Amino acid sequence: MSFDKVIMLDWSGGNDRGPRPVKDAIWACIGMAGTVEEPVYLRNRQLAEEWLTETLTTLQAARHSVLVGFDLCFAYPTGFATKLVGSEDTLALWDWFEARVHDSPKSNNRFDLAGEINAIFPGTGPFWFNGLARDIAHLPRKGRDRTTDHGLGEKRAADMAIPGSFSPWQLAGAGAVGGQVIMGLPVLARLRRQFGKTLSVWPFQSPDTQIVLAETYFSILPDLVVSEPQEIRDAAQVSLYARAFSALSPADMTTLMDIDATPEGWVLGAGQGDVLRDALASTPPPLKNDCFAMPQGAHWTPVAEAHHHLREKLSCVTGTETLPLTKAANRVLAQDVHAVRSHPPARNAAVDGYGFAGPAAAGINKLKLVEGRSAAGAPYDGTVPQGHAIRILTGANLPSGVDTVVLQEDVSTSATEVSFHGPLKRGANARDAGEDMQAGQTILQTGRKITPADLGMLAAAGVGTVTVRRTLKVGILSTGDELRDSGDMATTGQIFDANRPMLSALIASWGYEVIDLGRAPDDRDTLRQILDGAAQDCDVILSSGGASAGDEDHMSALLKDTGSFALWRIAMKPGRPLALGLWQNTPVFGLPGNPVAAMVCALVFAAPALAVMAGGAWTQPTSYQLPAAFAKSKKAGRREYMRARLEDGHVAIFPSEGSGRVSGLSWATGLVELSDPAQKVALGDLVTYIPFNNF
Incomplete structure (x- = not known):
């Protein structure tokens, strides 16, 4: 069983909450395959019902199957419906409430109606907590003012399956659900009437219709709500549960819904929080479309600013x-x-020797030997008496009566006695348990x-x-009509593809799975097809070439069409153009085509970014301050990276700074980094050197 869309609603029994998003209001969120839209704030029940009806109508027209989860009780404890409608027909009870609830954005009759219902039952009836200033007949303000002769249970079985759940009889107060139940059931009744046979109510009806309504609680995974990006808890809750339920596999959804129906109903996911946790873990939230959008006005982007932006916006994409x-x-x-x-699990000997109860006094100490020994894996199971010692080997547990070990090289032994010079501290040559x-x-x-x-x-x-x-899957793609694979025939107008084997080996060395996407010609339709396939197989795509804004820069053009495109003009040398975007929710890094620029951009930007997307932390490479074996004058405004290696304790740089001189990468063992301001480097000055292996 599966659903194309999942809608989660955090309902409310209160009045209109105003135009500004607030807590304790109505919030909704739509999820699909583990991804969610922005939570929707709905200030009152009338707007919420209108929004939900319009949304379901649109999804129904698009032939989507939809699960709608409400955080309100769909039923009451056994016996309540029979008293009101003559049978335990939960759906008839919904119609009963719809006929009697009066609701507007500013007022409703939930407290008065609860008093009227209480009057039907013996004693004071089940409902309590009058939230109004005026007294209401038959509605006590406190739960302790009720009698128990109404004959109803305080909670349903489903409520008791969720720690911390509230009784549906409590109408108001912190955490109470009773008011929102009374104000929610009429809405559910109207939805049934609106959508007819295309809608079913789980678990009272078979969930094989296009729209399925289900009751759920937003207290099943309380510790995970804080991980959501929304500041308002109610918005975070609908986002979390929309992600969780939409990420369930068909088999898991079937398991959650395989419940024998009773008149009391059930809470979807009750007692099965681990299934939802696993679904969330295996389907992390995708990157947002604005993850690569730099702040307005950032024309030449400093490396530090680009790093900060990526660090703030990127997140893990692996299950x-x-x-x-x-x-x-x-x-x-x-x-x-x-x-x-x-570890160690018990006190044990750090050396081969003899164990006893320390300390040992200065001078000659003589101790009688007990029979047997204590060895690693074969501990002595007796007690060593005071004034006695036992043969003990490295790693062996200290027997009872032993806390100190003397090295075997420091003792003289006979068949019955061991002697050695002291003093020796108590606990010498012994390891504590758990130290x-x-x-x-x-x-x-x-x-x-x-x-x-x-x-x-x-x-x-x-x-x-x-x-x-799971291992991050990184697709490597080269673009350009001029490229040929090494070993193929090539004309003087063609070049061999150096980037793909170089980047593939680099990515593999970082521990990721490399998916070779081959070479893409300068043809937009072909590149689109390659990207479509790569988005299904890869977690992230690294391409080289076509990352600028020219006529044949098709990667930039295609990413631009997605609405997620960003072309960063990085203030660095080499590798200024860096194209970024999302293709079917798969991140794409468009590196420059020149091999040196591609390599440097991969090291400087892709390395920390991929680490985050793989589930790790953003890290900066360890660098060293070493004397320069070169002199250089650098202008202000950009950061420079030069191919370098160590020679006799100094840092030498490759003679040419051209980004097409790929031989310099083979010659080098790392990069010299010169910061953004203008500077002059003289022979012997300290410079920042970063080995390739440190990225």
């Missing part, structure tokens, strides 16, 4: 999976890792790329599996 340690090297952690047990890692301690944090050393630490702490980001 997650759980792997054993043997397959986790170089993967990015998607969750913090905690030590399963302490390295404590059970439950966070030992690696989300976003870290796992190193071989990390694997050793994880194994020592008893961690068998880790949840990591």
